[in-house]
Amino acid sequence: MSGAQEQSDLLVHRMTREAAGVLSVDLVHPQGKPLPAWTPGAHVDLSLGGLVRQYSLCGDPADASRYRVAVLRDPDSRGGSAYVHDTLRPGGLVAVRGPRNHFELADAESYVFVAGGIGVTPLLTQAREARERGRSWQFWYAGHSRASMAFCEELSVLADAKCQVVLHPKDEFGRLDLDRVLAAAPAGALVYCCGPERLTSAVRAGCAALGVGCRLHVEHFSSAASAAAENEGEERAFEVECARSGVTVTVGPEESIVDALENVGVVLDASCRDGVCGTCEVPVLEGEPDHRDMVLTDEERAANATVLVCVARCRSQRLVLDL
Template identity: 60%
Template sequence: MTWEADDVVSVELVHPDGKPLPPWTPGGHIDVHLGGLVRQYSLCGDPADTGRYRIGVLKEPASRGGSAQVHGTLRPGQTVTVKGPRNHFALETAERYLFVAGGIGITPVLAQAREASALGRPWKLWHGGRRRASMAFGGELTSLAARSGNTVVFHPQDEHGHLDLAAILDEAASDEQALVYGCGPEPLLAALETVCDERGLRGRLRLERFAAVRAPAPEGGEQGFEVECARSGATVTVAPDQSVADALENAGVAVETSCREGICGTCETRVLDGTPDHRDMLLSTDEQTAGATMMICVSRCASARLVLDL
């Protein structure tokens, strides 16, 4: 465990028997089981190093318990259960990249910038934070930018105010070959979406959220519907105040979930028939329109019946 900034510690995880760990790609995350809790953390190490995973964890007073477990009780030599990795924030092929990270949102972006450098793709990274001392991996980012001939701009709020997203994205708007990647607190991501909408960049924006944004209930309120499980043969009625996952579990159908907020991807399930009403924060607009999969912890049904590959 290494202090990377004020209230930010990095943790390296290795197999207890020294075996190689499952491969991962930049933008990926793992589920870490911590004292009865399961939390998702982005991987920020080197994918070429198959012997260890590295995560960065912010000590967050308002957290749901995960960061308190890491900072307060997790110590070198302890064993934890890890699942994954999974990746819903993969670095897509582009000629250039603009990265915008806020606070601990730098963790997946660090790995993405490293991959872009290895691919020989130019990039620019804006890293915002409350204070310079609270911004993790500064030395690593500076060294990476210098070696690869790219640019990283550190923008602590107490020195420079909020990131000027309009000016930052004006640069991307003039470059049709660039993709924009953002990760950080919800106000930053919502502002990125707004400015990208104004500049016609929404199709080139890729985001990862650490917390869910609740979709408003439809006019007339939520409606119940039926879910048929094609493999198990079970048919379950989902009540207006139930999630699909809860209804299935109550009926004895085994499902795998973690965050229960539509942000981790653990419960992604193939849709065989019917029209999902997507409420997750992971699937792209095109993926939601296709309706091939859904996150059963939050998404519902826009038709009377769903058939799932369960």
């Protein structure tokens, strides 16, 4: 995992309507200074009206003068996307932290990219990078309609003899046949997927059925809510000890570790509070975490060296953290 933790106020330089319900936002340094470097798949945290939200960078990593993010207006928004669409305007300042990358593009001879809706944003930058490396790929982009699908033109420009782009609006072609897409993937291809939970779960299941789950890389919009739901009503309290500060707190069945710590004055960076951004990752000294994030790899979870305290719980009675 990589990514700087700098935070700075950036200027909203331009806002562009990319599709129905989708605005892109160009952010620049107020004094024109170059911005921290980033790699395809990275995201930044934006402070929006008292909320912190994560958005994938979808511009050009070689352009250090600006960051570009794209924001879908979510009817179920808790305030982040509504703030961007209704309140944020060119000339305003936004506190930005990052960039951070938990979705790096690994090297491979070929790729299959599967995007759903606004999930196109990190995959667009990865497809550009893969093309620059001279690799072949297939890019499957599903959306409700063409009008709702952002960056179709930018994506289509990348198509050539080695790089195939398939736009799949549901209102024209029905639901994307993921079994067919995955079954036709070239041998050894890495699969990168980003989109709603229904899409990512289906791709995960399809790769597992084909025995290629190890070649799948997924970026999630939300945490493992389904896992938490399965345990609803079965949660129990446990203790968390902060080794360096000497504070011990009981985490109740209905609260998170980060909330319990904040209640006793131990304040952590916790941007998304949904297990997807990695901000609240903390070293574990003792105990067995119950990992429920979408950031750590299977190997990292098995090692139990760190935990994301916004969503994790504890399998043992006590968890000792390096705090």
